[in-house]
Amino acid sequence: MFKVSLITRDGAAITFDAEPSETLLDAAERSSIYLPSSCREGGCGACRVGRDHGDVELLPYSGSALSDVERDSGDILLCRAQARSDLALHAPFDQAAVGYAPIPERRAVISEIAPAGSGAVRLVLQYEDNAAFGRAAQFTAGQFVELSLPDGAAKRSYSLANTPNWDGTLEFYIRLQPNGAFSSYLKDRAALGDTLLVRGPQGQFTADEASAAERWFVAGGTGLAPALSMLRQMAEFGDGRGCRLFFGVNRVDELFALDVIEDLKKALPQLIVTTCVWKPEAQWEGFVGTPAQALTHALTGVAELPDIYVCGPPPLIAATESAALAANVAHTRIFSERFTPA
């Protein structure tokens, strides 16, 4: 048994014991400490922390979750690391992101499912009544939940596109991955009334309410979902600060949720939307390129630097971070959520 000490970004010390045979994420949960995570299998990077002292063995993981540079600088994935000595770690999140009760699990039925552009679906679930939670869908705009198939054969994390509500509605935009177990279910077998298990809410990709800066959202494909959630929340709160949305897809026929974006522009008159298509067919008259390129243009000569929220595949996150840093946006004002194929 080894001792693990984890210091959060705001200086809180969290300690727990770890057996050599368990991952650090499981070890923490055995002590009722629920650290930020998502896929739990080395694919998403949500559980990445820094290591100051001590040795770990890393189980197999994806290079998009932990790059060689990050690993060489000492970073580890809590869901893939087993202790081989006492450990001193530091976390990129605040203590507020740490849970001390199990993540809620609830049942929800499919109430709507329909195509959303080519290659994605819009899925709406309705929570069943629950003794502990009633019917309400309680979460913070920008968070995700993990969905499990009725037979338990596959589970996958998806960001919510709507806002917290009392009637228990959860809305998602989900990219269909070729041969993905969850995607095959959604494409071929999902039916209205099917029951899914929902584990969540989870995640720290939420608006920083302590900041007065403008909010600029950079979204690749279905990475639009958490941006819609946060923008809809701003509309509900009557938040008048400047905001922009850079929404990008590869081809014109992949565009989706344009009606939702139009409604948002009415509710948030200050919202400026740039819709970007990387490889458009001839008739496209909007921005040609990636949302990170559109961001680069928009940041040129801007008077007040915005907070940047980026969600999408790892290359979009990397391109957005370098565009924002080049324009002098501080690293701490760039918030990201990686979407990884599954």
Ligand code: FES
């Ligand atoms: S939770 Fe560890 S990499 Fe996804």
